[in-house]
Structures are given as C-alpha cells and as structure tokens.
Amino acid sequence: MKVISICIDQLKPGMILAEDLRDSPTGIVLLSSGSKITEKTLRAIEQFNVQGRCLVYFADQNRTFTESSLKKIRQEKNKQIPVRIGKINLQAKKLYKDTYKTVKDFYNKSSMNKTVDLYEINKAAESIAAEITRSPQVLLQLAFLKTIDDYTFSHAVHVSIYVTALAKYINFPAKQLHEICLAGLLHDVGKVDIPLHIVNKPEKLSDEEFEVMKEHVRYSFNRVRDFSGVSKDMLNAILQHHERMDGSGYLEKLKGSEIHHWARLLAIADVYDAITTDRVYRNALLPHEGAEILMSNSGKLDIQYLNIFIRNMIFYPVGCKVVLSTGEIGTVISLHRNMPLRPLVQIVDKDSKKTHTINLVNNLTTFITDIIKE
Ligand SMILES: [Fe+2]
CATH class of the missing domain: 3.90.105.10 (Molybdopterin biosynthesis moea protein, domain 2)
Incomplete structure (x- = not known):
C-alpha cells in the first residue's frame, strides 16, 4: 500500500x-x-x-x-443501571486536598534534597486506598472535577486515584491497593531531578531534551528504593510506567508480559490523566475523547486492563451538565454500568420547561461535545 x-x-x-x-x-x-x-x-x-x-x-x-x-x-446491550453519586462528602474532599498538600510538600522537600520520609505520604495512600475500597466513586468524581490545577502535584494525586480504582476493579487485596496507590503518588518524583526548563518547557522537547526527560523514571526509582518497606511490585511499577506493550516505551523497551502488571495499570492512569488535563500548551480532552485516545493506544497499553478502566471510570458523573452535539444542554441523570461514555441525559425545554431524556446508548449519532463545570 x-x-x-x-x-x-x-x-x-x-x-x-x-x-x-x-x-x-x-x-x-x-x-x-x-x-x-x-x-x-x-x-x-x-x-x-x-x-x-x-x-x-x-x-x-x-x-x-x-x-x-x-x-x-x-x-454491548447492558441494562441501564443508575449509578447514583451523592453530594461529595466533606471528608473525601478533605482527604483529596490534604493528599495534594502532602504530595506537594514531599516533592518540594525532595527537590531541595531535604530529608524526607514516607510517613505522611504513606498515610495519605492508606487513606485513599481505604476510601476507594469503600467506594471509588467519590474520589473519581473529585478527580473528574480536577479542582486542583497545579499539574505536577495534582497529576500524582489523580493518577493515584485512577490506578487504585482500577486495581480495586481488578480485585487487588487491600494491602496491594495501598501500595499501588503509593506508587501512583510517587511515580514521577524523579522529575525533581530534571532541569526545570525541560520539565516546564511549553514547546516540543528536542531529541536531547527528551532523552534527559526519560531519565525521570530512573530518578524516581532511585529516590523511592532507598525507603524501607517499599515492595518490589511498587518499584517495578515506578521503573516501568513508561514501558509500552509493543516495546515502544522506555527505559528498557520491554514488551508485553516483560512489563510488570502494576506498571501496565500505572501507564493507563498516567496517560489518561495527562491527556484529560489542561496544560500550558493545549486544552484538556473531554473524558470520552481521552477514553478514545486510550483505546487508540490499545497496542501500547494492556488491552484487558484498558477495557476494565473504560468500563468503570466516571467520565460523566450524575448531575454533571453537558452540551450535546445537537446544541442542547442537559444534565446527566444516570449512567450505564458498562457504558459510562453514553449516559442518559435529561433536557429541559427553554420555553415550555418540559423535560425529555436522551439515551445516548440508543442515539449513537448524538454525542457530548462539552462539559459545563459549575
Ligand atoms: Fe512519568
């Protein structure tokens, strides 16, 4: 051809x-x-x-x-099962904000080479894992709202939420949920060893700069392995989070089963958060657009884990206002358990104030074009 x-x-x-x-x-x-x-x-x-x-x-x-x-x-013709998300409880909100502060403190101290220990950040990981064990939905909703916009630290928090929720859906035992959450919080700590002009560069990195950037993986590994009580699984997750299933990743160009399965989970969470977050050089993709980009990376990411992620993430929480491709503005009123990208949307007619619903599962030509964050 x-x-x-x-x-x-x-x-x-x-x-x-x-x-x-x-x-x-x-x-x-x-x-x-x-x-x-x-x-x-x-x-x-x-x-x-x-x-x-x-x-x-x-x-x-x-x-x-x-x-x-x-x-x-x-x-997939699944029964429509409403997944109700209540008001975000204050405790979860506090946990989210406190985790952000803890991560910021840990990364800042690390960058200044001050003595750091894992005590606080480990406690944060434990609390997030416990909250996700109770119900992943509240923290996923907070990650969706992305109320923290300081990318370096919010990325660590959001990745830890996504990866822990994904691990829960795969039925990881509690101890491992806690550990993989900690891996999510620490996976990019080695970026503190990369020159700031490279980490924060808004334009395309040169080949040489990209080579320097890749080293953050090794630096993260080196920083984390010195702490006592860190498991091999955690270290492998951190060291291999940029490896890709087809061997196109870095640092070792590992392929398929050569890549530790925790690293495959972390890669999905990492890529999804990166593409659905606003950056200096581009706007965030909408959740469903991010999901489609993930699917188009299916040769690179573990397809089984990816399917579980796509089926279970909260892309449009109940109560969220969305703009449809028809120009109508509606409110998400329920989600399909296995098709979270095609929710049931309620529309209120401007003039008559009458309501009607559009089931996006049955209206494949209608799609969400924007989210209105209030
Ligand atoms: Fe990374």
Whole structure:
C-alpha cells in the first residue's frame, strides 16, 4: 500500500496513519500507526497542537482496532443501571486536598534534597486506598472535577486515584491497593531531578531534551528504593510506567508480559490523566475523547486492563451538565454500568420547561461535545 508524507494539518477523515502520532512535550502516543482519522481525532490533534509531517496511507478496507473495539463497546446491550453519586462528602474532599498538600510538600522537600520520609505520604495512600475500597466513586468524581490545577502535584494525586480504582476493579487485596496507590503518588518524583526548563518547557522537547526527560523514571526509582518497606511490585511499577506493550516505551523497551502488571495499570492512569488535563500548551480532552485516545493506544497499553478502566471510570458523573452535539444542554441523570461514555441525559425545554431524556446508548449519532463545570 502506498505511503505518503503529508503535513499534519492536512490530515482528513478516512486517512490511515502509517506511523505513531505523538504529543511532543510528553511523548504520549495520541494515535497509533494504523489508526483511522475521524472528525473527533482531528479535533484532538488540533487541541494537542501537533505539528510537522506524518506518514499516512488510504485504506477504506482496513478497519482499525480502535473502531471495532469502540463499536463493540457501544453495542454491548447492558441494562441501564443508575449509578447514583451523592453530594461529595466533606471528608473525601478533605482527604483529596490534604493528599495534594502532602504530595506537594514531599516533592518540594525532595527537590531541595531535604530529608524526607514516607510517613505522611504513606498515610495519605492508606487513606485513599481505604476510601476507594469503600467506594471509588467519590474520589473519581473529585478527580473528574480536577479542582486542583497545579499539574505536577495534582497529576500524582489523580493518577493515584485512577490506578487504585482500577486495581480495586481488578480485585487487588487491600494491602496491594495501598501500595499501588503509593506508587501512583510517587511515580514521577524523579522529575525533581530534571532541569526545570525541560520539565516546564511549553514547546516540543528536542531529541536531547527528551532523552534527559526519560531519565525521570530512573530518578524516581532511585529516590523511592532507598525507603524501607517499599515492595518490589511498587518499584517495578515506578521503573516501568513508561514501558509500552509493543516495546515502544522506555527505559528498557520491554514488551508485553516483560512489563510488570502494576506498571501496565500505572501507564493507563498516567496517560489518561495527562491527556484529560489542561496544560500550558493545549486544552484538556473531554473524558470520552481521552477514553478514545486510550483505546487508540490499545497496542501500547494492556488491552484487558484498558477495557476494565473504560468500563468503570466516571467520565460523566450524575448531575454533571453537558452540551450535546445537537446544541442542547442537559444534565446527566444516570449512567450505564458498562457504558459510562453514553449516559442518559435529561433536557429541559427553554420555553415550555418540559423535560425529555436522551439515551445516548440508543442515539449513537448524538454525542457530548462539552462539559459545563459549575
Ligand atoms: Fe512519568
């Protein structure tokens, strides 16, 4: 099949990528080689401000994994089970805020090479794991709202919530939930050893800078291994969180089962939070757009864990206001347990004040285009 090189801004729906398309500053693969370009992915590429050229070929007959897997998810006919999320309780909110402060303190002290111990951050991990064991939904909702916008520290908090919730859905025992949560809080602590002009650079990193950036994984590992009581699983999760299933990651270019399964969970949480958070150089993707990017990374991320993540995350909490592609504004009133990306939305007519509901599971041409955060 013919492969051509075109400018990224000339990509059109229907084209098939012949190479991975990456978000330059983070190196995250936005779309894998073989992905078919759609209107939605074009929007994501635009938001990520990806520039330069890429290789594509045209192939209508090639159905990509992304498309077929998403279709499969959409076609799952599950009973609509309302998942009610009450008002966020103050205790969980306090835990979220306190964890943020603890992480900030730990990272700041680490960057100044002050003596640090794991006591506080370990206690925070224990509390998050306990809260998620009771119910993952409250903390997931807080992670969704992303009320903390200091990326370095909020990323650690959100990743720890996502990875612990995912581990809970896989039925990890309590002790391991606590440990993987701690791995989530500490996975990027080695970034304090990377020069700030590289960590905070809004433009694309040069090849040399990216090589320096990659080292944060080794630095995180080195910093964490010196603490007593840190498990091998935790260290492997941290050391391998940028490895990818197809061998395209770093530091060791490990493949498939060579990658520790905790690191595979951490990779999903890490990528999802990175792409759904506002950064200096681009706006956040909407939750469902983030989920689609994850699915398009299915060759890179563990597909079984990814499916569990997509099925269980809270992309649109009950009560959340959304804008539909029809232009209507509605409120999410219930979620499908296995299809959280296609909720039931209630619309109030402006004039008559009458309400009607749209079930997005049955209206596949209607989709959420925005979230209104109040
Ligand atoms: Fe990282």
